[in-house]
Amino acid sequence: MAGTGLFAEILDGDVYKYYADGEWKKSSSAKTVAIINPTTRKTQYKVQACTQEEVNKVMESAKTAQKSWAKTPLWKRAELLHKAAAILKEHKAPIAECLVKEIAKPAKDAVTEVVRSGDLVSYTAEEGVRILGEGKFLVSDSFPGNERTKYCLTSKIPLGVILAIPPFNYPVNLAVSKIAPALIAGNSLVLKPPTQGAVSALHMVHCFHLAGFPKGLISCVTGKGSEIGDFLTMHPGVNCISFTGGDTGIAISKKAGMVPLQMELGGKDACIVLEDADLDLVAANIIKGGFSYSGQRCTAVKVVLVMESVADVLVDKVKAKIAKLTVGRPEDDCDITPVVSESSANFIEGLVKDAKEKGAIFCQEYKRDGNLIWPLLLDNVRPDMRIAWEEPFGPVLPVIRIDSIEEGIHHCNASNFGLQGCVFTKDVNKAILISDAMETGTVQINSAPARGPDHFPFQGLKDSGIGSQGVTNSINMMTKIKSTVINLPTPSYTMGNGGHSKL
């Protein structure tokens, strides 16, 4: 059960505490933020609304703790991360329960997110030891006009205090995907979890606490992003921001100071279907890619661009699979569960109404009960409809029929987003050329878009992001290069025959 047993100390009455200086604390604000269960639409949990003063203290502690953490041997950092990973996986049940209650994630997917997160932490520990355990050694005479009188030693050093801001749909996995790289690289970490997902994140943070990380190294401040967010992202104590979410990230990138940004934002991932595609494979991937977690994934299939000649057959196959999707409570492991909030459901409904007014073909009747929206495939969508371009972040998928591959690529590239895309064809040469032409961070050939596995580089182009994630790239993005140059009085050429330069 959430907030019980080992996790009892993170709860005070019916309000979860925030985490700072190695302790669970009550905020002096005496204000709380309600977390609404998307299924019941009732308050499920409450967290603290932390004050700016508490943020200042957290930043001070993070800065102090980072100095000694940077002197902690790599193997020791990795050992603590492995411990946190093991504790996380050991307590996957209560954390998964929070995901079910806070963000209506289907029960099995909730457990998968926690286990995947433990694996990500451990993989990061190992990868960090590898890539941070070596540097570069350069000699001066490789550049024209130089003798070998300079030795340059370079290594990757920590940035300082990393501010991590994950989104509601993966409040554990997209938190540890920032926390673990930050820590193995020698940084300290301040986490501002999403409101919907905050209690899942607090339980995850407690696993790091139980692993025995130094006090002040990891902090977790709760509160509405709209209230405390700007104070955090513009705080002078922050040396790097790693953010995942929507347009908020674009606003942050305009406010943040001279700090490195790692941004993973929205997507409008296109699925281009050629005439020779295996349509059963396509239909299965459209269901998995477009409707898992009710389409609330940045890497969800968000528009299908199918050649007209095979569109009728494909639409029929997808309709048959949609009819088999279960719809209901996350506790019952239904395929389609309520979207995260009423405002999200209203936004999705607005896109559906616009499509209706402009003549889209509804393959199913539009149906909504509170935040629960039944899966809906819209056929014959045209570019003048909002859903052709906007991201519903819900179980509604538009199909646009195309007459040429160029038309499909044009639509994909006309989007402001550039996260992922996918193409289905048996001609791998054609697939490669289409991938080359698609302006997205990743193209999946013959499978739906996906961020996982988590060691793959994951990046968004255009309004979909800044920088690259994936374990290795995240570690590197959370370091900077330090050079030390040894200047010698005379050239140093080490010769195999034992010859000696003048001593």
Ligand SMILES: NC(=O)C1=CN([C@@H]2O[C@H](COP(=O)(O)OP(=O)(O)OC[C@H]3O[C@@H](n4cnc5c(N)ncnc54)[C@H](OP(=O)(O)O)[C@@H]3O)[C@@H](O)[C@H]2O)C=CC1
């Ligand atoms: N590229 C990706 O991997 C993902 C992209 N997304 C995109 O995000 C959207 C939905 O996710 P959602 O979580 O609602 O995204 P948001 O951008 O609304 O929120 C993301 C995070 O930012 C916080 N936040 C909100 N306002 C501020 C602020 N002014 N300063 C700092 N932090 C702030 C939120 O906190 P709070 O919850 O308290 O508001 C949350 O923790 C969709 O557009 C989706 O495409 C979502 C998930 C993953």
Ligand SMILES: O=C(O)[C@H](O)COP(=O)(O)O
């Ligand atoms: O933010 C998201 O939606 C995730 O990056 C998607 O991850 P997944 O493709 O592994 O589900």
